[in-house]
Amino acid sequence: MTKARLMQGNEACAEGAIAAGVRFFAGYPITPSTEIAEAMAKLLPQHGGKFVQMEDEIASMGAILGAAMAGDKVMDATSGPGFSLKQELIGYAACAEIPCVLVDVQRVGPSTGQPTAPSQGDVMQVRWGTHGDHPMISLCPWSVRETFDLTVQAVNYAERFRTPVILLMDEMVGHLRERVELPEKVEVYPRRSPKKSRAEGYQPFEPDEDLVPNVANFGEGYHIHVTGLIHDDTGFPVGSPTVTEKAIKRLHEKIDRVAEEIIHTESYFMEDAEYAVVAFGGTARTAYESVKNMREQGMKVGLVRLITIWPFADKIIEELAGKVKGILVAELNYGQVVHEVRRAAKGQCPVLLCGKYNMKSFEPVEIEAEIEKMISDVEGGRA
Amino acid sequence: MAELERSYEKYFRQNRLPHLWCPGCGNGIVMKAIVQAIEKKGLTQDNTVIVSGIGCSSRASGYMDFDTIHTAHGRAIPFATGIKLARPELNVVVITGDGDCTAIGGNHFIHGCRRNVDLTVVLFNNNIYGMTGGQASPMTPMGGKATTAPYGSVDRTFDACALAEAAGATYVARSTAFHVQHLTDMIAKGFDNKGFSFIEAMVQCPTAFGRRNKFKSPAEMLKWMRDHSVMKAAWDKLEDVKKGEAIGQGKFPIGLLYESSGSELDYDAAYDQVIERAGGAGK
Ligand SMILES: Cc1ncc(C[n+]2csc(CCOP(=O)(O)OP(=O)(O)O)c2C)c(N)n1
Ligand code: SF4
Numbered sequence: 001m002t003k004a005r006l007m008q009g010n011e012a013c014a015e016g017a018i019a020a021g022v023r024f025f026a027g028y029p030i031t032p033s034t035e036i037a038e039a040m041a042k043l044l045p046q047h048g049g050k051f052v053q054m055e056d057e058i059a060s061m062g063a064i065l066g067a068a069m070a071g072d073k074v075m076d077a078t079s080g081p082g083f084s085l086k087q088e089l090i091g092y093a094a095c096a097e098i099p100c101v102l103v104d105v106q107r108v109g110p111s112t113g114q115p116t117a118p119s120q121g122d123v124m125q126v127r128w129g130t131h132g133d134h135p136m137i138s139l140c141p142w143s144v145r146e147t148f149d150l151t152v153q154a155v156n157y158a159e160r161f162r163t164p165v166i167l168l169m170d171e172m173v174g175h176l177r178e179r180v181e182l183p184e185k186v187e188v189y190p191r192r193s194p195k196k197s198r199a200e201g202y203q204p205f206e207p208d209e210d211l212v213p214n215v216a217n218f219g220e221g222y223h224i225h226v227t228g229l230i231h232d233d234t235g236f237p238v239g240s241p242t243v244t245e246k247a248i249k250r251l252h253e254k255i256d257r258v259a260e261e262i263i264h265t266e267s268y269f270m271e272d273a274e275y276a277v278v279a280f281g282g283t284a285r286t287a288y289e290s291v292k293n294m295r296e297q298g299m300k301v302g303l304v305r306l307i308t309i310w311p312f313a314d315k316i317i318e319e320l321a322g323k324v325k326g327i328l329v330a331e332l333n334y335g336q337v338v339h340e341v342r343r344a345a346k347g348q349c350p351v352l353l354c355g356k357y358n359m360k361s362f363e364p365v366e367i368e369a370e371i372e373k374m375i376s377d378v379e380g381g382r383a
Numbered sequence: 384m385a386e387l388e389r390s391y392e393k394y395f396r397q398n399r400l401p402h403l404w405c406p407g408c409g410n411g412i413v414m415k416a417i418v419q420a421i422e423k424k425g426l427t428q429d430n431t432v433i434v435s436g437i438g439c440s441s442r443a444s445g446y447m448d449f450d451t452i453h454t455a456h457g458r459a460i461p462f463a464t465g466i467k468l469a470r471p472e473l474n475v476v477v478i479t480g481d482g483d484c485t486a487i488g489g490n491h492f493i494h495g496c497r498r499n500v501d502l503t504v505v506l507f508n509n510n511i512y513g514m515t516g517g518q519a520s521p522m523t524p525m526g527g528k529a530t531t532a533p534y535g536s537v538d539r540t541f542d543a544c545a546l547a548e549a550a551g552a553t554y555v556a557r558s559t560a561f562h563v564q565h566l567t568d569m570i571a572k573g574f575d576n577k578g579f580s581f582i583e584a585m586v587q588c589p590t591a592f593g594r595r596n597k598f599k600s601p602a603e604m605l606k607w608m609r610d611h612s613v614m615k616a617a618w619d620k621l622e623d624v625k626k627g628e629a630i631g632q633g634k635f636p637i638g639l640l641y642e643s644s645g646s647e648l649d650y651d652a653a654y655d656q657v658i659e660r661a662g663g664a665g666k
Binding site: 026058060061064071218219223 | 429432434444445450455460461465466468491498661
């Protein structure tokens with residue numbers, strides 16, 4: 001462990017990226033993510049890496065994808081309006097299987113919204129923002145230390161699955177200052193490399209056993225072709241229904257088949273809970289307080305915190321819904337994750353929304369009041 | 384002798400040919416000029432990366448036997464910037480169309496020039512959107528016909544070379560598909576420049592531009608290039624009044640239009656100093 005330091009979530013994200021081996025960052029400033037770019041501008045040259053401030057979000061996304069293909073581990077950070085601009089190239093990264101990490105420190109939207117205010121309104125944009133079909137991995141930290149850890153994990157997932165990974169943050173955690181000790185060393189997933197030579201018939205997009213291809217980096221003599229068009233194992237576009245179906249299916253399956261391994265959640269006070277709150281990110285911190293307070297008053301409530309947002313924790317929620325009498329989803333938006341929880345709960349218990357979208361984060365009492373309302377509605381047969 | 388003349392063939396992916404361009408299209412001429420310039424400068428297939436945007440011309444990356452990346456429409460320069468900064472030892476060549484470079488990618492183009500990253504950008508200027516079937520581009524001449532300008536384009540035209548120079552490119556040249564040797568030389572010299580090099584290559588698009596703009600054949604379009612281009616040295620000798628008249632007749636200068644004194648550091652060299660100052664050298 002390093003010496004304890006007082007650090008902001010955004011700074012911890014930059015530290016995590018460096019620890020995970022990120023050596024290239026291209027960005028465009030936007031509140032409340034800017035401190036990540038600022039920290040990277042400072043840290044990267046100290047580690048022999050490069051930071052470049054591009055002309056806009058599209059350019060920064062393009063630059064990190066180029067650098068990733070040239071062999072660097074890469075990251076970029078933004079907030080809602082910038083995230084929207086990056087969507088085309090996030091899809092490119094998914095299709096061309098380019099490892100990259102993108103941080104979205106959410107703010108209130110739509111449009112320029114409320115730049116400095118906390119929100120959790122990009123959950124669906126993260127999942128469905130690009131055109132076409134591809135899976136998405138997205139992780140959501142609730143503390144400064146966890147921001148460090150999940151950034152490392154995001155980089156590792158990106159490299160392991162050759163896919164874009166979104167670190168979904170919110171202003172509450174991004175700007176939160178906590179005392180943290182960071183590990184001296186973290187486990188890093190190395191860049192995948194070709195198992196065959198060109199003479200042995202290497203094909204850049206031929207999937208390995210785990211359905212992920214071992215794409216060569218530029219400059220290693222393989223003369224590969226990379227494109228955002230649907231392509232076969234050779235990397236060249238093919239306009240055939242069979243190849244298209246196979247390509248899209250593989251993109252999904254390479255993530256689907258490891259979903260259980262990469263879906264992380266945490267439970268608090270759930271052993272004998274009759275009611276559960278589901279929450280993520282900064283809101284989960286408040287929900288934790290609410291649940292703790294109510295436990296002290298003898299009420300059987302617990303918290304399930306989503307750490308992996310995508311792929312969604314379907315099985316965990318289904319099991320949960322079979323055990324409790326009601327689920328309250330607390331999120332700082334007009335209702336997004338609540339739809340996923342309802343879908344996964346399969347009607348086994350009522351799933352209610354505790355939403356907020358007035359620039360303020362939740363107070364514990366607000367969530368407590370909604371839990372109480374849920375309990376009385378369920379017990380009174382009204383929910 | 385025949386083999387010698389076709390030495391450039393090794394730079395192409397034979398299994399990807401024949402290409403999909405229309406008969407008479409000028410894109411192949413520029414693609415060949417690029418590989419000949421690569422050969423001339425002793426650059427290799429292993430140390431060169433070809434980056435293209437989206438459009439007919441940008442398809443060239445698929446035919447060229449290097450590490451190649453066909454990016455998104457307009458985004459070739461940002462991708463190339465990332466590649467070059469991550470691996471400065473690579474020679475990075477960008478292939479872009481007039482729409483790709485000056486419309487959707489216009490901002491990236493300006494900032495690529497400003498940043499002076501060591502890239503060689505070859506703009507295939509066919510004055511039209513070829514791939515999508517002949518819509519107007521920012522480089523369609525005023526009055527020129529396009530599917531989206533059926534009565535003649537009212538938009539004013541970009542001079543991409545003047546734009547590149549003003550934005551900070553350290554090497555700017557123009558040539559045409561008619562002047563193959565000259566074009567090759569212009570690209571080769573671009574490789575010599577350590578910084579952002581921009582070469583505008585005029586190409587004929589008989590299908591989407593020529594047909595609609597009263598050019599009877601690809602050959603006629605090449606002749607038009609021959610008759611309207613003026614070598615830079617001759618152009619410089621023209622008095623201002625004569626220059627104005629020439630421009631009025633659709634004439635344009637070709638050759639090395641601008642080269643910086645060479646005192647400016649390219650982005651990479653400048654960044655090395657940043658790494659030095661930050662104490663990260665050798666890491
Ligand atoms: C974001 C986006 N917008 C539009 C298109 C459609 N599109 C493909 S190529 C092209 C224009 C091509 O023109 P140019 O860049 O001049 O290249 P050319 O085909 O003439 O060589 C357009 C508009 C696209 N692929 N992506
Ligand atoms: S449309 Fe024009 S630019 Fe495209 S291939 Fe045909 S001739 Fe060439």
